[in-house]
Amino acid sequence: MPGKTKVMKKPVRTLADQSYLLEVVKGLGTTLKHFFQGTGQMVSGNVPDAVKYPLAEGIATISYPEEKRPYAERWRGVHRLTHRDDGSPRCVACLCCSTACPAQCIYIKPGEYPEGDKRRGYERYPVEFVIDELRCIFCGFCVEACPCDAIRMDTGTHMTAFDEKSAFIYDKDKLMSIVSQHGTQKSENPRHEPGEATHPGIDRLRGGH
């Protein structure tokens, strides 16, 4: 079955195009229009807010860093480690993120909770949690891999440009001090500690051993 063919008309070069002068005048008209529009906006102070209305007519400059274009909610910024209610990291040191990491920039040293802690036997905690932000490719696989919502990239901030390499190695304290773009250090998903009534799974009390 023959497909539909759209026949394009070949542009014809008229004498006016060929002489170039008319086109020069047209071009000058366009640039003059923009010039007077821009100058009018600058003089009258009616410069459109390029952050809110990026497609508005006229001057489109965003005066970075005083003005910034907001990032999308799902934009992947610098990592942070989310907190529990008691301020300890939600991370259970399962090593899912460091396993998923294609850049191999996450190092976790897991540790057992001390004898008698109610979390002992259920989960471990990170003694060390280090991300080499220079190796990181900001793919977000660690966030996808995390079963506990413990690592997130919702900070909305860039990597800062430090002047020494060691400053890019973010340790646990540094990662836990970073807040999300809404200013919280927690996650929106509730955390249920073993032993709490809301805990959905099997635990020592309900499992019967």
Add this chain to the structure above:
Amino acid sequence: MLFWISTTLKVLVAIGFLAQVAAILLWVERKQSAMMQNRIGPNRATIKIGRFEIRAAGLVHSIADGIKMVWKADWEPTGGDHLLYRLAPIIAIVPALCLCAVIPFGPTVFIDHARDLYDPAWATDAAVAARSVPLQIANLDVGVLFVFAVAGAGVIGAALAGWSSDNKFSLMGGLRAASQMVSYEVAMGISLVGAMMIYQTVRLDEMVTWQMQNCWGIFVQPVAFVLFCTAAIAETKRVPFDTPEGESELVAGYFTEYAGLKMAMFASGEFVEVCVSSALITTIFLGGWQFPFVQLTGFEFHYFGINISWHWAHFIVVLVSFLSFCLKCVFLIFMQLQVRWTLPRFRYDQIMKLGWRMLLPAALLNVLVTGTVLLFLNSPGAH
């Protein structure tokens, strides 16, 4: 005595003005291009005095650039010709500065009669004429020919800079500059022949007088106006005729190897050329210092059966004429910058074709048509 004092003053004012032109035009160009391209342009350079911050809408950037240019390392290529290398920026900028000497920027001022109504008898009265100051540095008989001679010398600077830099890019830039400027000099000169035939003079002040008494040159020589403007822009070596420095091919062309103030001299020389060529176009085609309907006696409108005569004192006419000249120049400079930021760069062969195959024949045709028309108008049977 009066001659020496006034001439010195005029030279100082002209040179002082042209020396500042580069800094101001640099700002104008940045801001104008920014406005055209929906940007706000440079505005970060700040002078801090205590709590006060002066940004002056980006004008401080010109000062910052000046300071930067002064303190840059005055590096020189190890090969090449050192004498010519140092001479080239001077040769490039001096002709442009010289050109302003022959441009009349106002009518002759009769000092003793500042408050009187203009009387044509003043010019012929030896006593009064001795106490008069023409607002033109050098009233040369050769006028336009001097302009061509000196403007032609500007090419030597670019060519020498390219040659003495010991750099292939510079050499290519210098070659292109030389061939381009020589080509357009021809079209430029011939495009003005028609105007000279109509004005019956090559003196620039007499050209303005003719335009004041009859009509502006752009109306009797529209083709020559377009040709001359094109050639003048080509002579300044700015976009769309900037193949001599075409960044994408030649780094910076003939001044690739120049740094600091020497580079600044080339850059400001370009701006001075823009300014001077605007003044030239004003003088030859836009009535020079004449404001529409203003004669030496004041406002005169005698068309369509309407007769308005509003006499002004001599000094007011001079002032209006001078401001009118400045206004026309500013407008033309504005348009030249607008052209520079509107049109894309021509290819080198396109520039050569435009110069030799389009402008030159058009200019010759213009001479032919003008001559024929003048012959018919001046023949005994015409009146």
